[in-house]
Amino acid sequence: MINKIARSVADxxxxxxxxxxxxxxxxxxxGIPNELIxxxxxxxxxxxxxxxxxxxxxxxxxxxxxxAGRVRKIIxxxxxxxxxxxxxxxxxxxxxxxxxxxxxxxxxxxxxxxAGIGAFFCPTGFGTQLAGDRETREIDGKQYVLEYPIHGDxxxxxxxxxxxxxxxxxxxxARNFGPVMAMAAGRTIATVxxxxxxxxxxxxAIITPGIFVHQIVKIDRVATQAGGFKKxx
Amino acid sequence: MSYQKRTKDQLAARVAQDIFDGAVVxxxxxxxxxxxxxxxxxxxxxxHSENGILGMGPAPVExxxxxxxxxxxxxPVTLLKGGAFFHHADSFAMMRGGHLDxxxxxxxxxxxxxxxxxxxxxxxxxxxAVGGAMDLxxxxxxxxxxxxxxxxxGESKVVAQCTYPLTGIACVKRIYSELATLECTPQGLKLIxxxxxxxxxxxxxxxxxxxxx
Numbered sequence: 027m028i029n030k031i032a033r034s035v036a037d038x039x040x041x042x043x044x045x046x047x048x049x050x051x052x053x054x055x056x057g058i059p060n061e062l063i064x065x066x067x068x069x070x071x072x073x074x075x076x077x078x079x080x081x082x083x084x085x086x087x088x089x090x091x092x093x094a095g096r097v098r099k100i101i102x103x104x105x106x107x108x109x110x111x112x113x114x115x116x117x118x119x120x121x122x123x124x125x126x127x128x129x130x131x132x133x134x135x136x137x138x139x140x141a142g143i144g145a146f147f148c149p150t151g152f153g154t155q156l157a158g159d160r161e162t163r164e165i166d167g168k169q170y171v172l173e174y175p176i177h178g179d180x181x182x183x184x185x186x187x188x189x190x191x192x193x194x195x196x197x198x199x200a201r202n203f204g205p206v207m208a209m210a211a212g213r214t215i216a217t218v219x220x221x222x223x224x225x226x227x228x229x230x231a232i233i234t235p236g237i238f239v240h241q242i243v244k245i246d247r248v249a250t251q252a253g254g255f256k257k258x259x
Numbered sequence: 260m261s262y263q264k265r266t267k268d269q270l271a272a273r274v275a276q277d278i279f280d281g282a283v284v285x286x287x288x289x290x291x292x293x294x295x296x297x298x299x300x301x302x303x304x305x306x307h308s309e310n311g312i313l314g315m316g317p318a319p320v321e322x323x324x325x326x327x328x329x330x331x332x333x334x335p336v337t338l339l340k341g342g343a344f345f346h347h348a349d350s351f352a353m354m355r356g357g358h359l360d361x362x363x364x365x366x367x368x369x370x371x372x373x374x375x376x377x378x379x380x381x382x383x384x385x386x387x388a389v390g391g392a393m394d395l396x397x398x399x400x401x402x403x404x405x406x407x408x409x410x411x412x413g414e415s416k417v418v419a420q421c422t423y424p425l426t427g428i429a430c431v432k433r434i435y436s437e438l439a440t441l442e443c444t445p446q447g448l449k450l451i452x453x454x455x456x457x458x459x460x461x462x463x464x465x466x467x468x469x470x471x472x
Contacts, residue, residue, distance in 0.1 A: 053310045053347075054333035055326040106388035114386050126387050129309065130351030130394030137348040150355060150394045153428040155379075169428075198327040198344055199310050205346040233346075 030192040030242050035065035038215045038241040047075040049178035049207040057200035059217050061245050062182040063087045072096045081105035081113035103129035139175035140209025148173045181211035188218040192236030193227050208238040217245040262456035264437040272297040274435045282360040288332040291363040291405050309391040311350045314342025354398030362399035366406045368421045371468050373431040373443035376423035396427035408436035415466045
């Protein structure tokens with residue numbers, strides 16, 4: 027029988043190894059798998075490369091992972107925030123490597139990894155510092171930069187509902203990077219607020235089919251901003 | 260003659276006036292978000308947010324905030340009837356694939372031929388951040404910049420060549436500013452309109468570049 031429902035966050039994260047590349051979903055307050063990030067801090071894997079849109083806020087979640095000294099490199103589009111002091115300090119003191127990537131390139135490079143694409147030509151960033159010294163090509167009169175996929179060893183994402191085959195649906199703008207990150211990792215772990223029986227999810231409304239998901243952990247909804255809700259629903 | 264600068268709201272209204280019925284529009288973080296408050300009545304416009312929303316509505320009433328429903332600036336928003344959610348790769352395909360009609364962005368500098376610098380001042384030690392600016396700038400069918408023409412020191416932000424790190428090359432079509440609306444063309448700047456009482460020669464002097472009529 028297929029059963030991707032993990033008993034706990036700790037069980038789901040048990041195999042994460044030192045030196046892993048970890049894709050972490052979320053944008054702003056929406057879709058951040060906080061419980062999995064906290065679990066990763068507990069689990070203790072180090073020398074990580076983290077891929078996320080941002081680089082942590084305040085002293086919790088991703089910022090706490092950075093503060094614990096577990097991250098060697100971060101790949102993101104927007105590290106600077108009013109409360110990104112943990113990242114700022116580590117970056118300025120040279121303790122954390124940064125690869126800054128335009129947000130759409132970040133999403134598409136992750137998608138490409140999941141789709142088995144070796145590299146792709148993309149117009150974003152042509153002629154800018156962020157194109158670096160990568161190959162460029164003119165195609166039909168337009169300039170493109172060669173972009174390579176971003177593979178994850180592990181993806182940590184937050185979804186809304188799931189079943190034991192790993193099918194997932196999301197909630198509103200908390201979907202963001204979840205579906206592409208799920209595709210791009212050797213092992214994808216998703217939190218959900220609701221686990222349902224097989225067949226209860228509308229097949230037309232399954233956003234991430236279970237083939238991309240390895241473990242699901244049920245997390246009670248928390249009435250906090252970062253948990254997605256101000257009011258408990 | 261004396262002239263009055265456009266206020267922030269007048270500038271937002273000036274931009275809004277040019278957004279056509281049926282347009283799909285992305286409004287950048289900061290000043291461009293003001294444009295949404297000034298869309299003329301009867302014009303149906305679909306707002307896109309980079310984090311996976313089409314049909315974005317205004318801020319919710321107090322107490323109704325849902326932190327799964329936020330805009331690119333991470334503020335709570337609402338969804339209009341007909342609105343849709345989608346993942347990040349689709350959201351940026353909408354930009355890069357030329358599906359957005361207009362994006363309105365802020366800028367540090369714009370060149371007369373439409374080069375844009377709006378993500379970094381290049382200061383040493385500054386924490387860099389680019390977000391979706393580069394994708395938007397080169398992706399939308401029309402990229403408009405909304406900014407003050409002059410810095411606080413009185414220097415023109417419209418320049419012959421950007422000195423700040425570039426966001427995109429020849430991607431800006433129009434500049435909406437407190438003094439004038441300008442078009443960027445391969446031949447240089449062209450005047451669309453200017454505030455009443457501002458002489459053409461004075462505008463060219465402030466910018467330091469020729470502005471074709």
